[in-house]
Amino acid sequence: MQLVEKIVKGERAAIAKAITLVESSKENDKKESRKLISELLNKPGKSIRIGFSGPPGVGKSTFIESFGRYLVEKNYKLGILAIDPSSQITGGSILGDKTRMIEISKNPNTFIRSTPSRGSLGGISLGTREASIILDAAGYDFIFIETVGVGQSETMATNLVDIFSLIVGPGSGDELQGIKKGITEYADIFIVNKNDGDLKSEASKTASDYKSAISYYKKSSDVADKEVLLVSAIEQTGMEKVIETIQNIVLQNKKNKNFDERRAKQFTYWIEEEVREIIQFSIQNKIKEDGSISKFSQKVMDGEIQMFDAIEAITQNLQNK
Amino acid sequence: MKTKNSEKYTKWQKSFERETKIDLSEASSDTDEGIKIKPVYTKADIENLSFVDNDSLPGQLPYTRGPKASMYTNRPWTIRQYAGFSTAEESNEFYKKNLKSGQKGLSVAFDLPTHRGYDSDDDLVMGDVGKAGVAIDTVEDMKILFNDIPLDQMSVSMTMNGAVLPVLSSFVVAGEEQNVNKNLLSGTIQNDILKEFMVRNTYIYPPDPSMKIVADIIEFTSKEMPKFNSISISGYHMQEAGADNVLELAYTLADGMEYVRAALSKGLDIDDFAPRLSFFFAIGTDFFMEIAKLRAARTLWYKIMKDFGAKNEKSMILRTHCQTSGVSLTEKDPYNNIIRTSYEALSAILGGTQSLHTNSFDEAIALPTDESARIARNTQLILQNETGVTNTVDPLAGSYFIESLTDELSKKAWEIIEEIESLGGMTKAVKAGVPKLKIEESATKKQAKVDSGSRVVVGVNKFKNPKEPKVDVRVIDNNKVRDDQIKKINDIKASRNQKAVDESLAKLVAAAKEDSNLLACSIDAIKNRATVGEVSKALEQVYGRHFATSLSVSGVYGKHFEGDEDYMNVAKKVNIFEEENGRRPRVLIVKMGQDGHDRGAKIVATSFADMGFDVDMGPLFQSPKDVAKDAIENDVHAIGVSTLAAGHKTLVPELMKSLKKIDPNSKIVVFVGGVIPEQDYDFLYENNISAIFGPGSNIIESAETVIDLISDKIHKNN
Ligand code: B12
Numbered sequence A: 001m002q003l004v005e006k007i008v009k010g011e012r013a014a015i016a017k018a019i020t021l022v023e024s025s026k027e028n029d030k031k032e033s034r035k036l037i038s039e040l041l042n043k044p045g046k047s048i049r050i051g052f053s054g055p056p057g058v059g060k061s062t063f064i065e066s067f068g069r070y071l072v073e074k075n076y077k078l079g080i081l082a083i084d085p086s087s088q089i090t091g092g093s094i095l096g097d098k099t100r101m102i103e104i105s106k107n108p109n110t111f112i113r114s115t116p117s118r119g120s121l122g123g124i125s126l127g128t129r130e131a132s133i134i135l136d137a138a139g140y141d142f143i144f145i146e147t148v149g150v151g152q153s154e155t156m157a158t159n160l161v162d163i164f165s166l167i168v169g170p171g172s173g174d175e176l177q178g179i180k181k182g183i184t185e186y187a188d189i190f191i192v193n194k195n196d197g198d199l200k201s202e203a204s205k206t207a208s209d210y211k212s213a214i215s216y217y218k219k220s221s222d223v224a225d226k227e228v229l230l231v232s233a234i235e236q237t238g239m240e241k242v243i244e245t246i247q248n249i250v251l252q253n254k255k256n257k258n259f260d261e262r263r264a265k266q267f268t269y270w271i272e273e274e275v276r277e278i279i280q281f282s283i284q285n286k287i288k289e290d291g292s293i294s295k296f297s298q299k300v301m302d303g304e305i306q307m308f309d310a311i312e313a314i315t316q317n318l319q320n321k
Numbered sequence B: 001m002k003t004k005n006s007e008k009y010t011k012w013q014k015s016f017e018r019e020t021k022i023d024l025s026e027a028s029s030d031t032d033e034g035i036k037i038k039p040v041y042t043k044a045d046i047e048n049l050s051f052v053d054n055d056s057l058p059g060q061l062p063y064t065r066g067p068k069a070s071m072y073t074n075r076p077w078t079i080r081q082y083a084g085f086s087t088a089e090e091s092n093e094f095y096k097k098n099l100k101s102g103q104k105g106l107s108v109a110f111d112l113p114t115h116r117g118y119d120s121d122d123d124l125v126m127g128d129v130g131k132a133g134v135a136i137d138t139v140e141d142m143k144i145l146f147n148d149i150p151l152d153q154m155s156v157s158m159t160m161n162g163a164v165l166p167v168l169s170s171f172v173v174a175g176e177e178q179n180v181n182k183n184l185l186s187g188t189i190q191n192d193i194l195k196e197f198m199v200r201n202t203y204i205y206p207p208d209p210s211m212k213i214v215a216d217i218i219e220f221t222s223k224e225m226p227k228f229n230s231i232s233i234s235g236y237h238m239q240e241a242g243a244d245n246v247l248e249l250a251y252t253l254a255d256g257m258e259y260v261r262a263a264l265s266k267g268l269d270i271d272d273f274a275p276r277l278s279f280f281f282a283i284g285t286d287f288f289m290e291i292a293k294l295r296a297a298r299t300l301w302y303k304i305m306k307d308f309g310a311k312n313e314k315s316m317i318l319r320t321h322c323q324t325s326g327v328s329l330t331e332k333d334p335y336n337n338i339i340r341t342s343y344e345a346l347s348a349i350l351g352g353t354q355s356l357h358t359n360s361f362d363e364a365i366a367l368p369t370d371e372s373a374r375i376a377r378n379t380q381l382i383l384q385n386e387t388g389v390t391n392t393v394d395p396l397a398g399s400y401f402i403e404s405l406t407d408e409l410s411k412k413a414w415e416i417i418e419e420i421e422s423l424g425g426m427t428k429a430v431k432a433g434v435p436k437l438k439i440e441e442s443a444t445k446k447q448a449k450v451d452s453g454s455r456v457v458v459g460v461n462k463f464k465n466p467k468e469p470k471v472d473v474r475v476i477d478n479n480k481v482r483d484d485q486i487k488k489i490n491d492i493k494a495s496r497n498q499k500a501v502d503e504s505l506a507k508l509v510a511a512a513k514e515d516s517n518l519l520a521c522s523i524d525a526i527k528n529r530a531t532v533g534e535v536s537k538a539l540e541q542v543y544g545r546h547f548a549t550s551l552s553v554s555g556v557y558g559k560h561f562e563g564d565e566d567y568m569n570v571a572k573k574v575n576i577f578e579e580e581n582g583r584r585p586r587v588l589i590v591k592m593g594q595d596g597h598d599r600g601a602k603i604v605a606t607s608f609a610d611m612g613f614d615v616d617m618g619p620l621f622q623s624p625k626d627v628a629k630d631a632i633e634n635d636v637h638a639i640g641v642s643t644l645a646a647g648h649k650t651l652v653p654e655l656m657k658s659l660k661k662i663d664p665n666s667k668i669v670v671f672v673g674g675v676i677p678e679q680d681y682d683f684l685y686e687n688n689i690s691a692i693f694g695p696g697s698n699i700i701e702s703a704e705t706v707i708d709l710i711s712d713k714i715h716k717n718n
């Protein structure tokens, strides 16, 4: 396939077209997308995939600009997938993340793609995993995924990335009490942003709140420790510590095999997901053709048969097809 | 009084309802400001006013009726036309001609590179040199600009905000080298940075250091330049960007309060600088509202300054310049603009402005020609000499309607001012982006009214001229201007004392670091022939350059069209497109070069998104190369270039080249919107532009054209 070669060579337009393909909602495109991805999986790159989640307005995009600038100066190649939460009722959206990534978007060593979140409520969108496989094959050192999906940190962490980081703003520490285990459990790094100007003391306080919150987790020798970091995206401070932490976590997790195990689990999960989707799709078709649901519900309403017996009969029926 | 009137009033009401068949309570007209204008006003309407004092006289507090007792009966307002283009040489010729023909004061329009602190030889400004104003790179240019214009006699207003330090310095040094001491210079420097962040977009540094610069200039001028207005607090740009009159009034006065505080923080006494604060408002087509606005502005400023503890009467008096509204003028049937401008000018006069700019009829096409500028100027000369409007001060005082409207505007504006104050003042509000977004919302609503036809614009959405006239346009060859400027820069750099330049720039940087007054240091650097760009860059080392993050309104446009057939039709096309293509039509809307006119781009973006498009919004000031990268990485179907500052003939071909360079097979549809003279259409089509949307374009129709063009392209490729 010509497209694969172009992607591996790093041709910008080819990468972009491939991402469009894996994001497409058309059945035909989905088939092609599967073909493409299976070929690309044979040409893995060396990317580290990092998720940046957090509520709107905490400065995720600004942080990525700031941290990204720091990385490209060190000659790393950076792929960015920004899932923009701004979709509207009408379905359209204004994708404005790039207005916060001005400097890095000019750099030839970056590839920045925004994707409207579409119904998925600000979480990861259709095709994000596939898009990161494309960028990996294209030779990017880091792949950043920006999402709003705080509530979906589990999916994000278990599905998609090697390191999951949560970005929070000053003052959000108070909410910690109310938040269920989810976030603190799945995040590898907590980044407290806006550590500047008037917000500095509040930011420090937030950081210590997070520190004490994670201290409840028992340290385990198989997984790198969770870290809480203070940064200012606007003043570009604290970036060195972020890269150091990332590199440490990667190193440690690679050493203790956690890194590969995580990726292996993600594969298992992915396969399960695909299987489920295919079965669901075929079941849906069967239900449509079969028509026994409406037949039996009429019988239930007419009192000819009990509801749960009907359900069993329908299921039997469909399974035998 | 109401009781006394009541019998007559009841009778009137009956007649009114009989004639109109409308219940009086439903007969009011809603203005953009959310004010209900009643069919009739009576004495009862001016009985319990909150801000207006019905008995006050001109030149007396609260100055509602004018800053001076005699107003135009003694001296008419100053005819001050805003102009500048190409090189200093050409602008100087133009100024001299205008002064001979009856203009009284000068008002300099700088080009966008100068505004943004770039020299003409900077790669970032390739398409912008001399295009939308005059290029000033060094004090030598400034001297040429005022050649044969004695600066001790001519009052000069300069619209400069971002690069205010090097430009004001150049003016001071140009004066000195004409043998005019700075204490004799008269005029105004705009120096109003807050509205740059809100709407005008020629900022350079972040808000905090920018405010420091404003305060430095107020401090310096209050001590050294007693005849010079240190700031022109401007609402004009807000209205031009779509703000209604209440927003314009409230934000302008709130800005004023912030500047007063900034100056006070320097340890100045309020009465030392407040008399040199001046204002600037836009005058749109809502005739009475505009009159009331100027009266309300004076009334409120008096209150504000009294509350600040000013003692000198001059500190409490609001003096203002006005400009008729450019955004009310149309590209279609452009001679109508002469009429619009005349009414707006009359409004400004009845409101009591101190000076006035009237727009040319080719406003929505290009910079004025000699001929269109002459007509614009004559509009004022006719008002001054033929109509008798100068014979009576504040002739509308006592009008039930005007007085009541003045009070109502004051009240509404005051509410917003208090809101801003409770947020901690305008700098904070601006950083949070609230005023900017409110103005964008107001602009989007106005556009929806015009596009839906609920607001009539003659010649645009009704009463169209079947035979559009051809008009001449001023053409500026920016490549030639750029070459000329570069040559001058190189000559100066070759002949100046480089060591002195370096030392004075180092001193400037040091001053910025230790937070001392920057204007004196900047004057030294400019005297040593440092360029505008060098001075700006020196400070950039300390302060950094500001990049705006932009928020967008959503749903405001669409809400206006619930159930509208054309609108639904486009939305349906978008849905079909998604089904066929597996994603929505995706359009990247961009601004290239130094053009900061973002209103059209933003309105179009939010409206397209409402109709179901995925819209990528590029940041301001992109280069064609950056746009191409952005477009290709996001695999957009189309790029919409919004261009208003005449850079299109340089920047659009560059974009097409850059696209091909990254992707020789690029299928991206490119179209252009904004201010494009018809004379340039063929040039753009030859460069593979698929469509052009000029001023006044209906956005729903534009969206339909765009989706059709995209679909065509896809079908052709399959
Ligand atoms: C409003 C305005 C301003 C505002 C801008 C506010 C803002 N944030 O945008 C203010 C007051 C700040 C301003 C300042 C200046 N302005 Co001005 N401004 C105008 C004005 C009066 C109206 C523009 C406008 O906003 N119209 C309303 C919007 C909705 O319309 P629009 O942008 O045309 O968009 C419509 C269509 O064109 C089309 N469209 C536009 N873009 C796109 C994109 C897509 C994708 C699509 C589909 C359609 C589309 O659809 C839209 C809806 O109908 C024009 C004259 C005029 N009447 O056009 C001058 C004008 C553009 N300005 C001009 C100049 C010179 C300046 C200054 C450079 C002056 C100076 N030397 O200091 C400054 C600097 C501004 C800067 N940073 O760039 C000149 C440019 C000269 C030229 N082209 O040759 C003009 C033409 C006036 C003139 N004749 O002198 N300005």
Ligand SMILES: Nc1nc2c(ncn2[C@@H]2O[C@H](COP(=O)(O)OP(=O)(O)O)[C@@H](O)[C@H]2O)c(=O)[nH]1
Pocket: A054, A055, A056, A057, A058, A059, A060, A061, A062, A063, A100, A193, A194, A195, A196, A199, A231, A232, A233, A234, A235, B549
């Ligand atoms: N003070 C401060 N403000 C920041 C910082 N980072 C981002 N912001 C501001 O926070 C707002 C939201 O930023 P953005 O990156 O769009 O947030 P996102 O929605 O999480 O992607 C913007 O106004 C930024 O200027 C920071 O480090 N310090």
Ligand SMILES: [Mg+2]
Pocket: A060, A061, A062, A097, A146
């Ligand atoms: Mg973001």
